[in-house]
Amino acid sequence: MSVLIKGARLYGEGDPVDVLVTDGLIAEIGASIEAPDDAEVIEAAGQVLLPGFVDLHTHLREPGREDAETIESGSAAAALGGYTAVFAMANTDPVADNAVVVEHVWRRGRETGLVDVHPVGAVTVGLKGEKLAELGTMAKSAAGVRMFSDDGHCVADPLIMRRALEYSTALNAVVAQHAEEPRLTVGAQAHEGRIASRLGYAGWPASAEESIVARDCLLAQHAGAKLHICHVSTAGTADVLRWAKNRHGSGFISAEVTPHHLLLTDERLSTYDPVNKVNPPLRTGADAARLRAALAEGVIDCVATDHAPHPVQDKDCEWAAAKPGMLGLQTALSVVTETMVRTGLLDWRGVARVLSERPAEIAGLPDHGRPLVTGEPANLTLVDPDAEWTVRGAELASIAANTPYEGMRLPGVVTLTLLRGRITAREGKIG
């Protein structure tokens, strides 16, 4: 079976070309390729071909919260969003802190077959922050875990974090930190600042994030380890990262920003709608502007969704009782188009870097985020850069519907996703 993509521009650059995909690989790229008899032909005039997206930060909720998302529904959302690989966070129930759970997630991902699902292993047993999980056993399992995180919780104890970093070097793994000093965020509900004061919410200060990022960059350097910072949300964190990368090198320190922290601000909180509740909280417009600039510059390496589905009863309630988190997989490309491409901060080559190449590198995936040349694996995403769509939570593939972009009109539509040459999503439909 082959697929012939006709008339797309690679990275949105140069003249339109035809791309023939056969046996899971890019077989030929040329000005005009004749379709083989068995080929599925995709008319792609005006569209941009990119390497398939890689999400370093997804919550698929299986096992344990299948009323919010399953590996199957989350994989569908990923494929429709243009993703060919996702990293499934460990804060499931039971926690992915052992080989049995990570192998289950990995196997269910394979069976579903819509996106490569890589389980993230917990750093500590039960995400409790007290005792290191069996990182080595998870690394050696069939799931081949190479990213560890207690995401949802900070590895707050500096000695535990130090040991995790040290162990991870022997496993050639990366530790991804949810940077939140818990003593500074007790009871916190919103970004500490003008809006939180006005609404009467306990504040989540920027320094709760920045102090952990600074600490962990120093610990990572000392251990010679790879550290990844999850969901960077403040201008100050960008400053710390710039300093740390200069000192330690960007091969060791990496960071992601979420689409929602690029686009949304705490101005939205005045409606008291918990759809806007997320951890770390939406920050100020000045923070969002600095995050966009840091992403364009490479101080922040990549965009990760922090796709966090929650069932209606956990979101449709009073603010303080609501769970933090928002959907992200199917809206990421559009939010990046809106905030980074339409503003001139990134071209499509830059989008390939932040949504595909850098995340694949950080996680050590050999067959994603590869150049668009003959012989490479056909993990590909086709984007219509000029099309727009209106987000409707109920129409997204996730079981949960907690999108903060409800009713928003956004630019950039994923029209085709190929995983190893197989069509996983096409024109908004699976397969």
Ligand SMILES: NC(=O)N[C@@H](CC(=O)O)C(=O)O
């Ligand atoms: N981001 C969130 O607000 N929530 C995440 C946890 C996390 O990423 O910290 C979740 O699991 O729901």
Ligand SMILES: [Zn+2]
């Ligand atoms: Zn987190």
Ligand SMILES: [Zn+2]
């Ligand atoms: Zn998360």
